[in-house]
Amino acid sequence: ACAFENCVALQSIEIPDSVTSIEKEAFSGCSSLKSIEIPDLVTSIENSTFRGCSSLESITIPDSVESIGNYAFNTCTSLESVTIGNSVTSIGHHAFTDCSALKSVDLPDSVESIGENTFSSCSSLESVTLPEGILSIAKSTFTDCSSLKSIVIPDSVTSIGNFAFNNCASLNNLVIPDSVTSIGNFAFFGCSSLEKILIPASVTTIGNDALDSY
Numbered sequence: 453a454c455a456f457e458n459c460v461a462l463q464s465i466e467i468p469d470s471v472t473s474i475e476k477e478a479f480s481g482c483s484s485l486k487s488i489e490i491p492d493l494v495t496s497i498e499n500s501t502f503r504g505c506s507s508l509e510s511i512t513i514p515d516s517v518e519s520i521g522n523y524a525f526n527t528c529t530s531l532e533s534v535t536i537g538n539s540v541t542s543i544g545h546h547a548f549t550d551c552s553a554l555k556s557v558d559l560p561d562s563v564e565s566i567g568e569n570t571f572s573s574c575s576s577l578e579s580v581t582l583p584e585g586i587l588s589i590a591k592s593t594f595t596d597c598s599s600l601k602s603i604v605i606p607d608s609v610t611s612i613g614n615f616a617f618n619n620c621a622s623l624n625n626l627v628i629p630d631s632v633t634s635i636g637n638f639a640f641f642g643c644s645s646l647e648k649i650l651i652p653a654s655v656t657t658i659g660n661d662a663l664d665s666y
Contacts, residue, residue: 492515515537538560568613571594582603586609594620610634618640
């Protein structure tokens with residue numbers, strides 16, 4: 453753990469193919485790191501592994517990886533492109549928070565859970581493909597994604613958490629499927645571009661100020 457933490461001059465590193473594990477905070481704070489290739493044998497991206505790698509522009513997560521930890525890419529402010537492998541089943545809370553250059557994310561159908569605040573404050577994020585099979589959109593998942601224009605919520609989702617889309621000021625296209633039974637507090641608060649939203653009859657609980665701007 454913390455093997456190269458805060459090596460602020462480190463720009464690139466080659467990890468041998470034999471490596472199967474990259475421990476938590478291994479490259480945290482490596483603010484000059486621009487590129488890195490994750491070996492095909494690595495099975496998880498641990499907590500805060502690349503947190504604060506503010507020069508990292510793109511990352512490809514191989515199919516061997518099954519989980520992305522909490523804060524894994526938090527505050528990677530130059531990160532524009534993320535390719536997530538087809539074996540990832542979980543993405544931890546705050547994993548991509550403050551990745552302000554990230555424009556789009558395609559989550560594979562293998563993903564079953566996304567943590568709280570996963571994409572919060574990704575201010576350039578315009579589109580997201582959510583996987584079929586995900587059961588909930590957690591608290592503050594897309595809070596302050598001010599460029600997010602549309603999102604398709606799959607039929608598997610049963611709940612939309614508190615602040616899930618709070619202050620998504622560009623969101624103007626939204627379909628809530630019949631599978632959803634609850635919408636949390638302030639879920640769509642501040643979605644000032646949202647002109648129309650249809651609440652299905654399946655929804656039995658709507659939180660405080662969930663649709664404030666509608």
